[in-house]
Amino acid sequence: MENNIAVGLDIGTTKIVAMIGRKNEYGKVEILGIGKSKSLGVHRGVVNNITQTIQSIQLAAQEAEAASEFKIEDVTVGIAGQHIRSLQHSDYITRPNSELVIDEDDIERLINQVHKLVMLPGEEIIHVLPQEYKVDGQAEIKEPIGMYGGRLEANFHVVVGQVSSIRNVGRCIKSAGLNLEGITLEPLASANAVLSQEEKEAGVALIDIGGGTTDLAVFKDGIIRHTAVIPFGGNVITEDIKEGCSIIEKQAELLKIKFGSAWPGENKENEIVSIPGLRGRDPKEITLKNLSKIIHARVVEIIEQVYVEIKNYGHEEQKKKLIAGIVLTGGGAQLKHLKQLVEYITGMDTRIGYPNEHLAGDSDDEVTSPLYATAVGLVMDGLKRHERKRAEKIEEEIIEEAINDVEEELEIKQKPERRSFLDKLTERVKDFLDNAE
Structure with missing residues (x-):
């Protein structure tokens, strides 16, 4: 695959998205093709049926290939799920x-x-993210490279996940005939696609409401400070509508999308939707007021749990205040009046996040939907990875030339290659899969 092209694979609970993108000459990301399939083997962000997930991945990949006329080989995949802490x-x-x-x-x-x-037991570190450094006791150093000092210390934000879940994802990708190029935490991917640098500096909480999970990433002073995965998402809202109105899931999902609102006060008592009954039965009449009451109850629960996590980060301390408030993204962010409800519960400024921060100006409207925030972020991550590899290659070539020049006079040991831990983790997952065959 060409160097400036990357593929993001978002394995979600509701849908699997394969997205192919490349950097254009202005440094913006251009989306060449999207493929999306219904996700059948994933529950709350965790693979629970390997065969079905493999089929869904292949379907999404084929659709993206058809749209872009590129062959997908390497993919950057997102990790989420309730096992992340x-x-x-x-x-x-x-x-x-x-x-x-x-x-x-x-x-x-x-x-x-x-x-x-x-x-x-059974856990593995996925990301180690430095917060700030101390050199010889001098605190709050953002970039210690180039400074003098004997003792270097740092605070880290460590993200941990279940080994088996990560390996299962790797297994699905390999069996779908693709190559696992990198692993990224999904809230981080969404944040890269949706947030501006100013927001990350000022302090912001990104809430990504997916089908199976709601992901949270908190930034302050440009650094990630807190991440959490809450095991509820849009699917539980659909479940509640299904139970509360005694209708089938497909109808519940449609009702939620077409008529759903998170704010019950909006609907008048006399607004009614009629739903065709099952085979020969009378149609059902559902008042929109009731529908939004059901939705409201569940959304409040999700937002309150997220708010607990924002408080855990320390939002109430003056120094840790999130000035830019909350950004909502993911498929669940499309729910009517959600922004108002979140502002009401948290008292924080809220906006809906569209992943157009780094996309080329002429991008399709579909791509800039909050639905695709994670996929766009994963493509960006893949492109960054390629750039790093290119830079390392150039650095190695320069070092090699220098070594060759000097080697006649001196014997110099070659510089060991530098790899980020994520690359090593990806390789460990690959090795494990190769040995498990």
């Missing part, structure tokens, strides 16, 4: 030579040390 951790290293300035190798040593943290 995050924790804060501090660690330090003592540098052997404080006469030299701190360089990338020191930071890598520090990050690798965090990876040795002892996890619960």
Whole structure:
């Protein structure tokens, strides 16, 4: 596959999206093709039926290939699900030579040390995200590279997930005939697609309401501060409508999309929808007021849980205030009057997030729907990964040339290659799958 093209694969509870994108000459992302299929083997963000998931992935990939006339090989996939948890951790290293300035190798040593943290059985670290550094006790350093110091320490935001869930996703991708190129936490992918740098600086909470889960990512001072996955999403709202109105799921989903509202006060008592009965039975009449009461009750529950997580981050402290408030994205963000309800519950400024922050100006309206925020973010992540690899390759070539020049006079050891932990994790998942065959 060409270097400047990447594929994002969003394996959700309701739908699986394969999206092919490339960077145009202005540095914006151009979407070349989208494929989407109904997701049958995923429950609350976790694969629970391998065969069905493989088929859904293949369908989505084929549709994207047909739309773009590109062959999909490598994909960047998103990880979510109720098994994700995050924790804060501090660690330090003592540098052997404080006469030299701190360089990338020191930071890598520090990050690798965090990876040795002892996890619960069956858990694995997915991301280690440095918050801020301290050098010789001097706090609040954003970028320690180039500074002098003997002791380098940092606070980290560590994201942890279940090994088996990650491997199952890897297994599905491999069996669908694709190559797993990278793994990214879905709230991080959505955040990259939807939030502006100013919002991340000012402080913002991104709430991604999917079918099976609601993901949260909190940013402040440009750094990710808190992540959480809440095991409820749009599907429980549909379930409630189905139960509350005694209708079938397909009808409940349609009702939610066409007539649903999160604010009961909007509807008059006399607004009624008639739903055809099952085979020979009378049609059912449902008042929109009742419908929105059902939706309202469940949405309030979801938002309150998210708000607890925002408080856990410390939103109520002056220093940690989220000035830019809340951004809602994901399919669930399309629910009518949701913005008003979230503002009412949290008292925070709210907007709906469309993934057009980094997309080319002439992008299709469909692509900029909140529905595709995660997929767009995964494409961006894949493109970034390619750029890193290109930069490393150029760096290696330069080093190699320099080594060849010097080698006649001196013997110099080659510089060890630098790889981010995520690349290593991806490789471990690949190795595991190859050995498991």
